[in-house]
Amino acid sequence: MEEITGLELSPRKAAYLKFILEKGRTVKTTELSSGCNVDPSTISKALNDLASAGYLNHVPYKGVSLSVKGKAYAEFLVRRHRILGLLLSHYGLSPDEACLEVSRFEAYVSKGAIDKICKAMGHPMVGVCGKIKHNECVYKS
Amino acid sequence: MEEITGLELSPRKAAYLKFILEKGRTVKTTELSSGCNVDPSTISKALNDLASAGYLNHVPYKGVSLSVKGKAYAEFLVRRHRILGLLLSHYGLSPDEACLEVSRFEAYVSKGAIDKICKAMGHPMVGVCGKIKHNECVYKS
DNA sequence: AGTTTATTTGGCTTTATACCAAATAAGCTT
């Protein structure tokens, strides 16, 4: 398995990947477009990039689905979002505020930092916006 | 005084402003250039932008100094950096790791969030990389 | 006054994001 730093995807690309993971199935360009309020052509290009980078299986005109790598990555993205949201909620931010705040900077927080925070928090199972899965989190030590 | 969200400056511009604050005096283009490992022409343009936006007093060919607005802003930037660094250090990151990690995402964390975190932490006076000043921090409530 | 150094300007590049318009493929519908 490839090492991930958590910094390989830009904010928008990460958002698209999370969107696809949440759907849990093949997703069409139009869904991403309306779901993210972005022009379909913009989505189409981003999906192309993500497929080229190995995160997605893209069948032109049909839709995209997460590759094994993409699914693992998207799961990390969701875990990162939730751990950071939970963290901020411990410092007086409401769930909504925490979620919004995190969405601005999460793309720039490394997996190394998330793993440490996660461990220090005792690998919490529930965040402020959903359950946290630790499949790809380093439990040991 | 103008409201600040903490999101008005890009990461690099913020870094330049902090550099100037740390010097505590008029700074020359060359200093920023060597201090930040960036081409002088790049610095020159950035200083121009920062001066146009009112953060700096720029005397062409002479150097830049912080305006009142710029000083207040730079102080917020330093406080943000230190509060976030301290925060991460509470979750198992070493001072160096925390500093490096924070430098990647700090530009995207709002003043509103920092003020809340600051308050929840009890307005700490010392961070992992220097003293924290709360001049512009909202103490009340 | 002339040379050297610092600074600025102009031009170009890259990355990320996004839009519009046009082309193309799929999918319905008759």
Added chain:
DNA sequence: AAGCTTATTTGGTATAAAGCCAAATAAACT
């Protein structure tokens, strides 16, 4: 099956942030 409609992709263009190089310009120092 042909055609219409909708979805998708492609091509072109734009913006913002950041940066480099080379050339022009200003300042500083002999």
